[in-house]
Amino acid sequence: MKKRQLIIIAVALAIIVLARLASNFIGTPPERPAPTPVEKVNTVFVDTVALAEIPISIRSTGRVEAIDRVVLYSEVQGMMLPDGGRFRAGNRFKRGDVLFRIRSNDQRAAVVSARSSFLQTLSTVMADIRLDHPDEYPNWDAFLTSADAEDGIPSLPENISQGLERFLTGRGVLSSYYTVRNAEAQLSKYTVRAPFNGVLTEASAVPGTVLRQNTEVGVFLKPGQYEIETAVDRSTIDLLSVGREVEVTESMSGDSWAGTVKRINSAVDPSTQLCSFFTHVQADDLEDGTYVDVSVQAEQVKEAYVVSRSTLIDEKALYTVVDSLLHIRPIQVIHIEGGNAIVKGLKNGDVILEQVPPDAFEGMQVAIYTKEEDQ
Known part of the structure; x- marks a missing residue:
């Protein structure tokens, strides 16, 4: 029994020793170096700048309004x-x-009453005028004879002397006369007349x-004479001038008319941040309230270039590519039309982005796309 136990113990010790030796022989595997991260380089589409003199056509919409x-x-x-x-x-x-007319019975009676009061006041001083101002009496006598409370009172005689004027003022004649005129002016408001030929x-x-x-x-x-207010951005308004020809088009019918820039308002509307100009159109077949398209050829811009509006950075700059790196170039936006913008501030030969990567930044490394990449 003891011999068997000794054998078991000896075998166990042998296994432990062999395991230890195997562990030392195999050892800890060497650490593998971490893989070097590969830097991602975006491939971009670019355009080479060639400055030119670019004509600007301003297109917008506006509502037709009659001038009169x-x-x-x-x-x-x-x-x-x-x-x-x-x-x-x-x-x-x-x-x-x-x-149109408004019923004026009460006001008409007030006018007749005021005339009667004036004629009564004047009649009471006619004898004094005859004695103190005999040279002027005939004119006043003719005036009083032609005046009537129902039919109306003519204008006062002309060339009233200073002495007679003071006398008439003191007796209340002149104040009574102007009371009549005030009542007649009020009566005229009950009848509204056309100020011009119109509809x-x-x-x-x-x-x-x-x-x-x-x-x-x-x-x-008054039909025939119209004005169209058109809103444009602040940079564009400086390219317009009074007298420029304008093409006005009604989109539904396709009819067009010729107009001219009549006024320019360079003040900026706080709510829209836009300026406006006004086009004068003379046309018998144009209607007040119609919305129309307005097109005007503005001044040409020298040393300018057309870029996609999507490439602009806050409409103040854009990206150029120099030595495979992105750089921000300040520019001036002259005019925006649809998805394009006419800008200044670039140089001939500048390489600009046609499309901006979503994660673009100053100093970003890029690769310029070439046709060979598709082959």
């Missing part, structure tokens, strides 16, 4: 009188024609309506 356009208001309160259907949109009127385009009140003071009644305009 009047919004009609009721300056007084009262009922709008029947007119046989004349005050309707589309009806034409000549200058001086009645557009009624809007009628927002109908006869029989009681109008309040300052109520909008309609819109009256």
Whole structure:
């Protein structure tokens, strides 16, 4: 029994010794060096700059507005009188024609009363005028004879002497006269007449309506003479000048008209950051309120180049490639049209990106694409 135990112990010790020897023989495997990371180089499409004199065509849209356009208001309160259907949109009127009337019975009575009061005041001083100002009496006598409370009062006699003027002022004659004129001016507001030959385009009140003071009644305009306001960016407005020819086109019908730049407003609209210019168009077949396309040839830009708008950096710079590295080049954007931009600040031979990598940065290493890469 003891002999068997000794054999087992001897075998176990032998196994341990052999395992130890094998471990020392094999040893720890040497550490492998980490693989060197391969730097990724973006392949980019480029364009070589060739500066040129580039004509700029400004295209935009605008709304046609009549130059002579009047919004009609009721300056007084009262009922709008029947007119046989004349005050309707589309009806034409000549200058001086009645557009609409407001019932004026009360004001007309006030005018007659004011005239009567004036004539009474003047009649009481006629004897004094005859005695103290005999040379001027015939004119005033003729004036009083021609005046009538119902039909109207003519203008005062001319060349009133200083003495007579003071006398009439002291007796209240002149103040009474101007009270009449004020009442007549107020009465005239009850009849609204056409200020020029034109057409009624809007009628927002109908006869029989009681109008309040300052109520909008309609819109009256003169067709044939129109103006179109067009918004453009600040850099483009400097390329325009008054008198330049403009092509105006109605997109639905395809009709076109010739116009000219009438005014330029270089002030920047705070809400849109745009400036505007105004085109004058003379056309009988153009309608107020129509939206049209406007095209005008502006001044040509020297030493400029056309680039894709997507390559701009905040519309102030773009990337150039020098020795396979990206560099930011400041530029000046002259005009933007669609997806392209006309810029200045580049040099002939500059290599610029046609497409900007999404992770582009100053100093980034790139490889320029060549046709051989496709072969």
